[in-house]
Amino acid sequence: MSVDLEALRRRAEAVRSRIYLSDLIGGDVSLTKRGHEHVGLCPFHSDASLGSFSVNDAKAIFKCFACGASGDHFKYLEKRKGMTFVQALKMLEADAGIDFTSTATNAEYDRAREKRLRAAMADAEKRKRNARGLWHHSAVMQGTPAQLYLEGRGIDFAALGRFPGAIRFRHDCWNTELGREIPAMVTAMTVLAGEMVAAHRTYLEFVRGRWVKADLDMPKMTLGDYAGAHIALNKGEVGRMPLRDVPEGTTVHISEGIEDGLTVAMADPAVRLIAAATLGNIGAVDLPDSVSDVVMVGQRDEEDRALRALAARRAGDEALAQKHEDAAMKINAAFNSQIAAHQARGRTVLCMWPDDGFKDFNDQLRSVRMAA
Numbered sequence: 001m002s003v004d005l006e007a008l009r010r011r012a013e014a015v016r017s018r019i020y021l022s023d024l025i026g027g028d029v030s031l032t033k034r035g036h037e038h039v040g041l042c043p044f045h046s047d048a049s050l051g052s053f054s055v056n057d058a059k060a061i062f063k064c065f066a067c068g069a070s071g072d073h074f075k076y077l078e079k080r081k082g083m084t085f086v087q088a089l090k091m092l093e094a095d096a097g098i099d100f101t102s103t104a105t106n107a108e109y110d111r112a113r114e115k116r117l118r119a120a121m122a123d124a125e126k127r128k129r130n131a132r133g134l135w136h137h138s139a140v141m142q143g144t145p146a147q148l149y150l151e152g153r154g155i156d157f158a159a160l161g162r163f164p165g166a167i168r169f170r171h172d173c174w175n176t177e178l179g180r181e182i183p184a185m186v187t188a189m190t191v192l193a194g195e196m197v198a199a200h201r202t203y204l205e206f207v208r209g210r211w212v213k214a215d216l217d218m219p220k221m222t223l224g225d226y227a228g229a230h231i232a233l234n235k236g237e238v239g240r241m242p243l244r245d246v247p248e249g250t251t252v253h254i255s256e257g258i259e260d261g262l263t264v265a266m267a268d269p270a271v272r273l274i275a276a277a278t279l280g281n282i283g284a285v286d287l288p289d290s291v292s293d294v295v296m297v298g299q300r301d302e303e304d305r306a307l308r309a310l311a312a313r314r315a316g317d318e319a320l321a322q323k324h325e326d327a328a329m330k331i332n333a334a335f336n337s338q339i340a341a342h343q344a345r346g347r348t349v350l351c352m353w354p355d356d357g358f359k360d361f362n363d364q365l366r367s368v369r370m371a372a
Helices: 005-018 021-026 073-081 085-096 103-136 145-152 258-267 301-314 318-343 361-365
Strands: 032-034 037-040 053-056 061-064 167-175 180-190 196-207 210-213 220-223 231-234 250-255 272-275 291-297 348-352
Touching: 005 073, 005 085, 005 103, 021 037, 021 053, 021 061, 021 073, 073 085, 103 167, 103 180, 103 196, 103 220, 145 167, 145 180, 145 196, 145 210, 145 258, 167 196, 180 231, 231 258, 250 258, 258 272, 258 291, 258 361, 291 318, 301 318, 318 348
Parallel strands: 250 272, 250 291, 291 348
Antiparallel strands: 032 037, 037 053, 053 061, 167 180, 180 196, 196 210, 196 220, 231 272
């Protein structure tokens, strides 16, 4: 029996247009509205804090930047409930009262699809403008609490040789979680062409005489669509040359976070280093064809999860121990998928790791060991 793939595509798109993904996932996960997205604890790994798992109704996608789980309505039901695509489609159509045997339904679908696409494009453009405005109206980092925060994390700008221009500071950055303005380190995220598309924020607070990362469920957030974009942290021996113009055979180091990236660049100021902001974006970062080698700055999340599992097992909590072990497997799979993404583009991928016992390079710099 032949299958009309175009008809299935239209039916699936109608479901995505009619049913908010946050309503579907909200039946299993407690979600909180944060800006244009909903956030919650990831249902696919042992998640202890808000921030990594988000649901975007405008795009009809969910994404966990910790374990790499992502998809739409159908992928969620497949992963969470074990349903096939057709089973999920029939269930969701019944829930939404969608009948594609009706001509009126087809016309309604076309109108709804166009409306949703226009709204999504307008929303993305608005967030990009807001991100640019936020960054351009922030102070350069030198002499601000952003500099003091990074120096408190062990970053020596004299050793680095410069203050990264992408990093700025704003004293009155809106925080949705608190419902008020607080200080934040504001960092530009740009695409390969040089266009700024998003602003990464690390919220800060002054505690016992030091500037530290704010004690929030989500101390780091990004405004704007940043898939494929990067944070320029260190241009290395090529100086001011834009990433898109680097010579043939260039090696680029990619870290997940700003603090880890600056730690590596401080140790070797000659390296070209960018940050991706999240694990899931490392493989998506757009690089020129002239980049032949990528060095991924690794974090020992697997080992950290193994230690958490051991502690839970010692405490008699086998369920929690299993969750940590499952999370370790998913995070490892997500890391490997980032490697594969660059290899698929013909690049050689190397990985550098902190010494045993340290979760990341910045922890190693500060002699902060993982709890045994």
